[in-house]
Amino acid sequence: MMRMSDSSKTRMILLSTTMLPVSLRVAVRERLLTQFELGKARRANLIIIGHPKSGNTWLRTMLSRLYQVRYGLPEARYIKTDELARRHPAIPRLAATNGYYSYEGIIGKVLDVNAPDSELCHKPKLLLARNPCDIAVSWYFQFTKRQSASKQELINHFIEHPIDRHTISMWDFVRHSDIGLPFLIEYLNTWERNLSRLERSLVVRYEDLRTQPAAILKQIVQLMDEPCSDAEIREAVEFCSFENLRKLESAGFFRQWGLNLRNPKDVDSFKVRRGKVNGYHDYFSPEQVAELEDLMYSRLSPTFGYHHTNPKQPETV
Numbered sequence: 001m002m003r004m005s006d007s008s009k010t011r012m013i014l015l016s017t018t019m020l021p022v023s024l025r026v027a028v029r030e031r032l033l034t035q036f037e038l039g040k041a042r043r044a045n046l047i048i049i050g051h052p053k054s055g056n057t058w059l060r061t062m063l064s065r066l067y068q069v070r071y072g073l074p075e076a077r078y079i080k081t082d083e084l085a086r087r088h089p090a091i092p093r094l095a096a097t098n099g100y101y102s103y104e105g106i107i108g109k110v111l112d113v114n115a116p117d118s119e120l121c122h123k124p125k126l127l128l129a130r131n132p133c134d135i136a137v138s139w140y141f142q143f144t145k146r147q148s149a150s151k152q153e154l155i156n157h158f159i160e161h162p163i164d165r166h167t168i169s170m171w172d173f174v175r176h177s178d179i180g181l182p183f184l185i186e187y188l189n190t191w192e193r194n195l196s197r198l199e200r201s202l203v204v205r206y207e208d209l210r211t212q213p214a215a216i217l218k219q220i221v222q223l224m225d226e227p228c229s230d231a232e233i234r235e236a237v238e239f240c241s242f243e244n245l246r247k248l249e250s251a252g253f254f255r256q257w258g259l260n261l262r263n264p265k266d267v268d269s270f271k272v273r274r275g276k277v278n279g280y281h282d283y284f285s286p287e288q289v290a291e292l293e294d295l296m297y298s299r300l301s302p303t304f305g306y307h308h309t310n311p312k313q314p315e316t317v
Contacts, residue, residue, distance in 0.1 A: 003086075005082060005083065005086060006036075006040060006080070006081040006082045007080065007081070007083070009036060010033075010036065013029060013032045013033060013036065014029070014150050017029050017032075022153075025153075026153060026154060026157045029103070029150070029154060030102070030103045030154065030157075033103040033154075034103040034106045037095075037097060037103055037104055037106055037107065038106050038107070038110065040081050040093075040095045041095040041097065041107055041110070041120055041123075042119060042120070043081075043082070043093050043095075044081070044092075044093045044094055044095035044123065045092035045093050045094070045123075045124070045224055045226075046092060046094050046095070046123070046124045046125075046126060046220075046223070046224050047095045047097065047099075047107070047111075047120065047123055047124070047125045047126070048060070048094060048095065048096040048097070048126050048128060049097060049098070049099045049107070049125060049126065049127045049128065049191055049195075050096065050098070050126075050127065050128035050129075050130075051098050051100075051130075051135055051139070051184060051187055051188075052098065052135075052139055052142055053130070053134075053135050053138035053139045053142055054128045054129065054130040054135055054206055055128055055130060055206040055209060056096050056128060057078075058209075058240060058245070059128060059209065059220070060078055060079050060080065060094055060096060061078045061240050061245065062213070062217055062236045062237065062239075062240045063079060063092075063094065063217075063220070063221075063236075064077075064078035064079040064083075064084060065078075065235070065236035065239045065240055066221070066226075066228055066232050066233070066236050067079075067084050067088070067091045068084070069232065069235060069236075070232065071084075071087070071088045071090075071091065073087055073088070079091070079092075079093075079094050080094070080096065081093055081094060081095060081096075092224060092226060095107075098187075099111065099191070100187050100190065100191070101155070101158050101179075102154045102155055102157075102158045103154065107120070108190075108191075108194070111125070111194065111195075111198065112194070121198055121199070122199065122200065123200065124200045124201075124202075124223045124224050124225075125195060125198065125200060125201045125202070126201075126202050126203075126204060126220060126223065127191050127192065127195050127201070127202070127203045127204070128204055128206060128209075129188055129192070129203060129204070129205050129206065129304055130205065130206035130207070131206075131207070131277070131278065131280075131296075131306050132181055132184040132185050132187075132188060132296060132300065132306075133174075133181065133278075133280040133292050133293065133296060134206075134277065134278065134279055134280050135184050136173070136174040136180055136181045136184055136280070136292075137170065137174060137279065137280045137283055138279075139173075139179070139184075140170050140173045140174060143155075143163070143165055143173070143179075144165040144166075144168070144173075147165070152165065155179065159177075159178035159179060160178055161177070161178050163177055163178075163179070170283060171284065171288065174280075174292070175288075175291070175292065181292060181295060181296070182295065182299070185295070185296060185299045185300045186299075188300060188301070188304065189299070189300065189301050192301050192303060192304065193301075200223065202219065202220070202223050204216055204219070204220065205304065205305070206277075207277050210277065213237045213240075214230075214233050214234055214237050217233050217236065217237065218230075218233055221233070280292065
C-alpha cells in the first residue's frame with residue numbers, strides 16, 4: 001500500500017476540517033497538526049528551528065540541491081519534509097518548524113532539557129537566526145501577501161489581538177502587534193538559551209549563511225553526519241543564488257506551495273523577495289529605525305551579534 005506523503009497528510013487535515021464551525025475547526029486542526037508536527041520531527045534527520053523569513057526555505061533548497069544532483073531527482077521539488085526521501089531512502093528528512101507558537105510549539109515543549117529522555121533532544125538541531133528587525137519586515141509581507149488562510153487563522157487564534165492583514169500598517173505590525181519585534185526578540189532569546197543546553201545543536205545566522213554559504217552549508221551537513229564533497233556544496237550554493245532562485249520563481253518553476261509563484265505583478269508577494277541584510281532601514285524613518293534598534297539592543301541576547309549593524313551587506317533569499 002502506498003503511504004501518503006507528509007504534504008498530502010497536511011492537505012487532508014485541512015480539507016477534512018474546512019466545513020467545521022470556526023472554533024471547532026481551529027481546535028481540531030491544532031490537535032491534529034500538533035500530533036503531525038511531532039511525528040515529522042521524530043522521523044527527521046535534522047530539525048531546523050527558525051521563524052518564518054529567516055532563510056528556512058533557502059537553506060532547505062540548498063540541502064535539496066545536494067541530493068537532486070547526486071540522485072538525479074527533479075529540480076522543481078525541494079525538501080520540506082519527506083519529498084525526496086520518499087524517492088530515495090538515503091536522502092535525509094527535514095523538519096522545519098518555528099517550534100514556539102501555534103501547533104508548532106509542541107517542538108519547543110518536547111525539546112526541553114527537563115523532559116524525560118526526549119528522543120528529539122538527541123537529534124541534530126539547527127537554529128537559523130536573523131536580525132529580528134529584518135524578520136519583522138519580511139514577516140509583514142509574508143503575513144499580508146502570502147500566508148495561507150488556514151495558517152493565518154491558526155496564528156490569529158494563538159495571539160491575544162488578531163491581525164487583519166488587509167488593514168494593518170507595516171509599522172503597527174512590526175512595532176505593536178503580538179507577533180512583531182518584541183515577540184521575535186523573545187523568540188530568538190528563548191531558542192538560543194534552550195539550545196545552548198542541548199547536545200548536537202548549532203546556531204547559524206542568516207547573514208553568515210549569505211556571506212559564507214559554502215562554509216556554513218558544510219557545517220550543517222557535518223552536523224547531520226552527511227558526507228558531501230566541496231564540489232557538491234559549491235554547485236548547490238550556485239544553483240540557489242538569489243538571482244537564480246528569483247528567476248526560477250518568476251518563471252513558475254517550483255511546484256510546491258512554499259516557492260510557487262503567487263502574483264507575478266507584485267514583487268512583494270514573491271518568496272524570493274529581497275532578503276536584504278538590514279533592509280528594514282528602507283521602510284522606516286530614522287526615528288522609527290532608532291526606536292526599533294533601541295528595542296533590539298536592550299532586549300536581544302548579545303551572543304547573536306546584532307548590536308552593531310552594517311547596512312552595506314549583499315542580498316539573498
